[in-house]
Structures are given as C-alpha cells and as structure tokens.
Amino acid sequence: MNPSRPQALGTVMIVDDAPGNLAFLSDALEEAGYRVLVATDGASALEQLRYAQPDAILLDAVMPGLDGFETCRRLKADPGTSLIPVIFMTALSELDDLLRAFEEGAVDYLVKPIRHQEVLARVGSHMAQARLIRRSEDALVRSGFAALAIDGAGGITWLTPAGCRWLQELSGRSSGGTPPANLPPPLAEWSRQRIAVEDTDPHQGTFTAQRDGKRFTARLVPCQDGQEYLLLLQESSGDWNLDSLKSALGLTPREAEILMWIARGKTNKDVGQILGSSPRTINKHLEHIFEKLGVATRAAAVAVALDRMRDAPEAAA
Structure with a gap:
C-alpha cells in the first residue's frame, strides 16, 4: 500500500479460490487506498468475519466447498454481517445465476474478466451507500x-x-x-x-x-x-388519555398528541420525527394550542394539561 496515504478509504474482503484473481484485485484496491482482507473459500471468509468487519465483500460465486451463494446467504442471515454490501464476481452469466445472487442478498454482480476500474467504481459506490444507511441507523439508536x-x-x-x-x-x-x-x-x-x-x-x-x-x-x-x-x-402510557385531553381542552387529535410529547420533554424536531411532520408544522400546531389554552409558553401549556389530567379521575368519580 502507498505509505503516503494517511487513512485508508475502507476495508474490502476478497473471497476467491484463484490466486491470480486475489493478487490482481488486492493490488488494484491497495493502490486505490483500501485495506484488503483475503480468503480462498467461503468457510475461511466466515471465520475471518468473526474478528474483522470489512466495509464491502467481493465474493466469487464458484468455489470448492462452501460456494459464494451459500456464503452470501449465511452472511445475510447473521445480524453482525447482514449490512455488509456483497458484490459477486464470477464467469457465470446465465440469468438464473444473476437472479440467485440477488436473491441471496448481493447488491451487485460482476462478470469475469473483471476490469479494475469497474471494481473500484462499484466498491466505492456501494460502500458510500452502506455508510449512509449505518449513519442513519446510528442516529436513530442514539435518539x-x-x-x-x-x-x-x-x-x-x-x-x-x-x-x-x-x-x-x-x-x-x-x-x-x-x-x-x-x-x-x-x-x-x-x-x-x-x-x-x-x-x-x-x-x-x-x-x-x-x-x-x-x-x-x-x-x-x-x-x-x-x-x-x-x-x-x-x-x-395509560396516564395520558388523549381522548379525554382533547375533549377537556378543545384540542384536535393531533394537537393533543403533540402536547403529550411536549410534556415528555420532546423538542419540535423530536416531535416532528416521531409524527412524520416538519418542525415548522409542529410549531404551527403549538401556536393553535397556546391560543386555545390561553397561554404563551410550552411550560404553561404542559401545566394546564397536567392539571386537567389530575382532575380527570375526580371528574369521572
């Protein structure tokens, strides 16, 4: 690898039983700035994946022992590796083979002989998409x-x-x-x-x-x-009866729902993400809520709502 590159673009695993293909692809990827892991069969690839997590996998379809199709199926069945983009490489070009690759979870398919420029372009594209998905998922988890x-x-x-x-x-x-x-x-x-x-x-x-x-x-x-x-x-939770709240305060169903989330400490952005609306739309609803309750702040609106929720059991009694 070129030592002048301060940081690799990512890690790519190559799974192929042909030494010539491994050498060709390893050289091309390392020269482009990627770290490379290699395996000569599906079983050894799965074993390596217990300890290393590549950003993409180039997988030969036809190999002795565990072939590429079964290897891909096992990758996608494992939550720890299911999101890694798999690109098949093979001399097979029949439609059934192409369809089977995608059915097993591949994101792309390259027919040999492989051109290194095409490999680099597709690896880069699929890695970028996978990272975007992971960032989105991480943001949801953190939220x-x-x-x-x-x-x-x-x-x-x-x-x-x-x-x-x-x-x-x-x-x-x-x-x-x-x-x-x-x-x-x-x-x-x-x-x-x-x-x-x-x-x-x-x-x-x-x-x-x-x-x-x-x-x-x-x-x-x-x-x-x-x-x-x-x-x-x-x-x-049961302590928020939205039907009672909207009736007692004269709110619409959406306004009652928004007020409930505001009372739980959510921001306009949070509420918008939860309800599938923009923060601007949530703010417009809040303006209507303030007007109906005769208040000017979120805290005051929540205080009115909580008072009504406490009074509700007594009224029902």
Whole structure:
C-alpha cells in the first residue's frame, strides 16, 4: 500500500479460490487506498468475519466447498454481517445465476474478466451507500426513538433498542430476551397491506393497538433504497388519555398528541420525527394550542394539561 496515504478509504474482503484473481484485485484496491482482507473459500471468509468487519465483500460465486451463494446467504442471515454490501464476481452469466445472487442478498454482480476500474467504481459506490444507511441507523439508536426496518415481505431487517422493547411489550413478552424476528401478526398484516397498495404516506393511516392500558401506534415510511420500509413506533402510557385531553381542552387529535410529547420533554424536531411532520408544522400546531389554552409558553401549556389530567379521575368519580 502507498505509505503516503494517511487513512485508508475502507476495508474490502476478497473471497476467491484463484490466486491470480486475489493478487490482481488486492493490488488494484491497495493502490486505490483500501485495506484488503483475503480468503480462498467461503468457510475461511466466515471465520475471518468473526474478528474483522470489512466495509464491502467481493465474493466469487464458484468455489470448492462452501460456494459464494451459500456464503452470501449465511452472511445475510447473521445480524453482525447482514449490512455488509456483497458484490459477486464470477464467469457465470446465465440469468438464473444473476437472479440467485440477488436473491441471496448481493447488491451487485460482476462478470469475469473483471476490469479494475469497474471494481473500484462499484466498491466505492456501494460502500458510500452502506455508510449512509449505518449513519442513519446510528442516529436513530442514539435518539432513543422506537423504530424498525422491514423488507417488502414484512420481515424485520433492523431495529433500535427502543423498537425492540416496543415489540416485546406489544407482544406481551418480557424485555431483555432475544429480539423478535417477525412483527406481531396484526402489525405484519397492516404493514403488508400498506406496502401492497403503495400507501406509505406517513400522514395517512396509523396502526393502533391497546395492551395493558397502553396505546401502541406505528407509521410506515419508505426507505431511500425503496427495498425497505421504516416503522416509526410510539407508545402512550395509560396516564395520558388523549381522548379525554382533547375533549377537556378543545384540542384536535393531533394537537393533543403533540402536547403529550411536549410534556415528555420532546423538542419540535423530536416531535416532528416521531409524527412524520416538519418542525415548522409542529410549531404551527403549538401556536393553535397556546391560543386555545390561553397561554404563551410550552411550560404553561404542559401545566394546564397536567392539571386537567389530575382532575380527570375526580371528574369521572
């Protein structure tokens, strides 16, 4: 590798049983500024991945022992490696082979003989996209929001810790166990129906369920790649009866929901992300809330709401 480069562009694993191909690709990638890991078969590649995490994998389809297709399937089945972009390399060019590669989770397919300029271009593009996805997911995890991603069939591909707790509570399972692999049946069916009719406007349609005095809601939005969908999840505790709140204060359902999140310390930006609206829209709703409650600040609005919530049981009695 060129010692003048202060930092590598990333790490690429090459899996190929042909020494000539390994040497050719290693030289091209190292010269371009990448770190390189090599494996001569699928089994040794999977073993290396227990200790190293590359940013992309160049995978030969036809190898002795564990071939590229089965290796890719195992990579995608493991949460620790499922997000690594896999680019197949092979002399096979039949349509069935191409389709099988994508079915196993590959993001791209190169037919030999391979040109190093094409490899560099595709590796760079897929690594950039994977990093963008990881940054987005990391931001959601750090925010504490409950969210998860599903594929077109409704299978869970990724979820935040808060999203895991949301699913466990909705399903009546104890927290701290193995993350659920599938959505609860009612939510799965609702998601499939929304996806089938391409109805993914977050402002239209909300999944709602009740359990143990809590209200669970979910909104569906498409991810940028069009292959996955993001479910934004919310849980309302029983101490916030939104129907009573909107009736007592003369609020719309959306205004009552916004006031609840403001009372929980969320900023306009936070509330906008939770409800699928812009901070500007949330601010306009807050202006209407202030006017209806006769207050001028968020703190005063929350104080009025909390007073009404405390009075509600007495009124009901």
